[in-house]
Amino acid sequence: MTAYQFTEEFAREMDAQDVLASFRDEFHIPHIHGKESIYLTGNSLGLLPKTARSHVEQEFLDWQNFGVEGHTDAKNPWLYYHHFLSKQAASIVGALEKEVVVMNNLTANLHLMMVSFYRPTSERYKIIIEGGAFPSDQYAVDSQAKFHGYDPKSAIIELKPREGEHTLRTEDILATIASNKDSLALVMLGGVNYYTGQAYEMEKITQAAHAAGAFCGFDLAHGAGNYPVKLHDWDVDFAVWCSYKYLNSGPGGTSGVFVHEKHGNNPDIPRFAGWWGHNEKERFLMKRDFMPTEGAQGWQLSNAQIFPMAIHKASLDIFERAGFDRLRAKSITLTGYLEFVLNSLTASSNLDFEVITPNDPEQRGCQLSVLVKSQGKALYDYLKAQSIIVDWREPNVIRMAPVPLYNRYLDIYELGKTIQGFPG
Ligand SMILES: *Cc1c(COP(=O)(O)O)cnc(C)c1O
Numbered sequence: 001m002t003a004y005q006f007t008e009e010f011a012r013e014m015d016a017q018d019v020l021a022s023f024r025d026e027f028h029i030p031h032i033h034g035k036e037s038i039y040l041t042g043n044s045l046g047l048l049p050k051t052a053r054s055h056v057e058q059e060f061l062d063w064q065n066f067g068v069e070g071h072t073d074a075k076n077p078w079l080y081y082h083h084f085l086s087k088q089a090a091s092i093v094g095a096l097e098k099e100v101v102v103m104n105n106l107t108a109n110l111h112l113m114m115v116s117f118y119r120p121t122s123e124r125y126k127i128i129i130e131g132g133a134f135p136s137d138q139y140a141v142d143s144q145a146k147f148h149g150y151d152p153k154s155a156i157i158e159l160k161p162r163e164g165e166h167t168l169r170t171e172d173i174l175a176t177i178a179s180n181k182d183s184l185a186l187v188m189l190g191g192v193n194y195y196t197g198q199a200y201e202m203e204k205i206t207q208a209a210h211a212a213g214a215f216c217g218f219d220l221a222h223g224a225g226n227y228p229v230k231l232h233d234w235d236v237d238f239a240v241w242c243s244y245k246y247l248n249s250g251p252g253g254t255s256g257v258f259v260h261e262k263h264g265n266n267p268d269i270p271r272f273a274g275w276w277g278h279n280e281k282e283r284f285l286m287k288r289d290f291m292p293t294e295g296a297q298g299w300q301l302s303n304a305q306i307f308p309m310a311i312h313k314a315s316l317d318i319f320e321r322a323g324f325d326r327l328r329a330k331s332i333t334l335t336g337y338l339e340f341v342l343n344s345l346t347a348s349s350n351l352d353f354e355v356i357t358p359n360d361p362e363q364r365g366c367q368l369s370v371l372v373k374s375q376g377k378a379l380y381d382y383l384k385a386q387s388i389i390v391d392w393r394e395p396n397v398i399r400m401a402p403v404p405l406y407n408r409y410l411d412i413y414e415l416g417k418t419i420q421g422f423p424g
Contacts, residue, residue, distance in 0.1 A: 004340040011413035014337070020330050023322055024406045026050055027248070030389070038388045038411045042403035043194075043222060043367045046248030046315075055314040059306050076313075081304040082276075082297065088316035089256050092247070092324060093220065093239065094230035098295030099261050102309060103276075103302075106221060106242040106255040107136045112299055113238040113257065114144045116271045117186060117215040124185045124213070125150050128176060130168065131158035134194045137219055141188060159189075166356035166371070167198040167363075174208045181212035188216075191223035191239070195393060197357035197367040199227050203234040210235070221245060224256065225319065226365035226401075228328050231258050238263070246365075246403065247319075249312040254305055257296050264295040274301030322405060330404040331366045337409055338368055338402050341416035350424030351379065356397070367401040369393075379422055386418050 004010070015021055027047040030037050039047060062074035071078045082102055090100040103109070118127065125148070127141050145155035159168050159176055177187060187209040192199045202218060209216035217238040223229055225246030231239055239258040243249035263269055273290045275283060277300040280293050292298030319327070342355055352373040357364050372379055373396070380392040391399045402412060 004337050006341050006344050006413070006416055008410070008413055011337075011409040014333075014409035018330065018409070020322055020326060020404060021408070023318065024408065026318055027406045029406065032387045032389060033385065035387050038414055040400040040402060040407065040411070040415070041389050041391045042248070042406070043226075043245055043399060043401035044391050045251060046225075046245055046403070047406055048250070049248055049311075049314050049318055051317065052250070052311045052314040055310040056307055059310050076310075078304060078306050081306055081309055082300065085309060085313055085316060086297075088313075088320050092224055092316070092319060093241070093256070093258055094228070094234075095232045095258050096261055098297070099232060099264060100256060100258050101296040101300060102243075102254050102256050102312060103300050103304070104255055105252065106219070106240055107140055109240040109255050109257045110137065110140045110219060111144070112272055112301075113217055113240060113259075114140065114186070114188075116259075116263070116269050116299070117217060117238055118144050118148075119270065120145075120148050120150060120155070120185050124183055125155050126157055126180055126183045127155060127186045127188055128157045128159065128173075128180065128184065128209075130189050130193060130200075131160040132195060133158075133190060134219070134221065137188070137190065167193075167196050167358055168200070170201045170204060173200070173205055177205070177208040177212050177214070181214075184209070184212050184214040186215050186217065189218055191218040191220045191229060192227050192365050192367075194222050195369060195397065195399075197222075197364050197369045197399070199223070199358075199363050199365060201363075202229060202236065206234050206236050222365065222367070225324075226331070226367075228324065232260065236260060243308075243312050243315070247312070248315040248405070250308060252308070254308040254312055257299060259296040259299060261295065264298065267292050267298075271299055272301070276300035276303055318405065327404045331402075332361045334402045334404055334407060334409065334412070335364070335366045335368060336361065338400060338412045338415075341412055342368070342370065342419075345416060345419055350422060351375065351419070365401075366403060367399055370398045370400065372396055372398055375424065379419070382422055383415075383418060388415055388418055390415075 062070045066073045085102040087097045090097045142152040145152045206216040215237045220241035224241035241256045244253040277298045279291045357368045376396045
């Protein structure tokens with residue numbers, strides 16, 4: 001364990017020893033108010049990889065030069081473009097290649113997954129989600145329940161922290177699953193909660209859901225590229241994620257989907273179908289009856305969105321070179337440093353705040369959520385005026401995410417010094 005110090009010298013020494021330090025140069029760091037920012041919002045929108053432009057330019061060129069023939073003649077033939085992403089995307093979420101496909105956007109994919117894995121009956125119709133889940137997830141599960149004729153008030157069970165606590169205890173999650181075992185259809189949680197930064201014990205939750213006779217899926221919007229998951233080994237039924245947060249693939253970028261192989265090879269699983277999910281060998285025979293291609297790809301609807309996927313490819317190449325294990329190791333130390341600096345500030349600054357993210361690294365990714373008891377918005381505005389970009393969540397939380405690909409220990413030191421100077 002590193003003996004942290006809140007000094008510039010220490011931060012510079014840590015950066016000097018960082019084997020991943022050069023990856024920062026592969027990203028454009030935004031300039032805000034005329035100077036290079038300290039960017040701590042990779043949890044919200046990851047930064048632009050410098051290689052993204054040439055990846056997109058390749059597709060412009062091929063479109064320009066080949067027109068429709070680009071489907072087969074492009075350097076990366078568009079007909080097969082999703083194949084070029086599956087292997088790297090699978091390694092980010094601990095999946096087999098055929099269990100993963102990149103397509104659409106996150107909320108759309110969440111609905112597609114629930115079409116397959118939320119099939120309520122009069123006995124089994126409940127969905128467990130976390131209370132205060134990301135709004136899109138709440139709307140998605142509520143609307144699915146309604147679509148099937150159930151009242152969300154009785155169909156949706158929200159997990160809440162205990163009185164006086166901010167995060168969920170695994171034992172409480174498991175107990176809620178067990179106590180609803182006769183009526184539970186689905187457990188669907190954010191793998192890493194967007195607000196608190198808590199990473200849930202996904203393997204145990206999956207086991208409990210299965211023991212209760214329910215399916216289990218995760219929204220990894222804040223997990224993918226941030227927190228290590230092993231979706232295949234954990235026997236998770238499905239997962240979805242977006243690519244524009246930790247995966248640096250641009251605003252509104254494409255999304256990823258995981259379907260466990262035990263379901264992916266079952267053509268009888270009900271799904272909403274489209275031609276890109278049809279048996280690839282026969283796609284252009286334009287036959288009448290849908291026969292899904294094996295694996296997650298069988299859930300595709302439309303032909304691949306080449307441009308956002310080209311950006312995603314640029315980013316996944318960087319992840320592959322950096323190696324997720326190394327990124328995670330740096331992430332733990334870097335976030336530990338942020339926690340250390342924040343804790344040293346509670347003693348010395350004009351602010352009253354508390355880190356509500358669990359302090360166990362196993363229960364979090366890189367994000368720390370700081371509950372500021374008063375003047376939170378003023379602190380956020382003050383930091384922004386000093387070109388430090390963190391993220392404000394009503395009513396009183398500032399989220400900060402030191403991303404191991406492009407953040408430095410020095411960023412954390414400077415954040416700490418700046419907070420120390422907050423006039424209050
Ligand atoms: C970011 C995020 C979303 C956003 O959904 P889109 O469909 O990509 O707009 C949904 N759910 C969670 C948990 C998120 O963190």
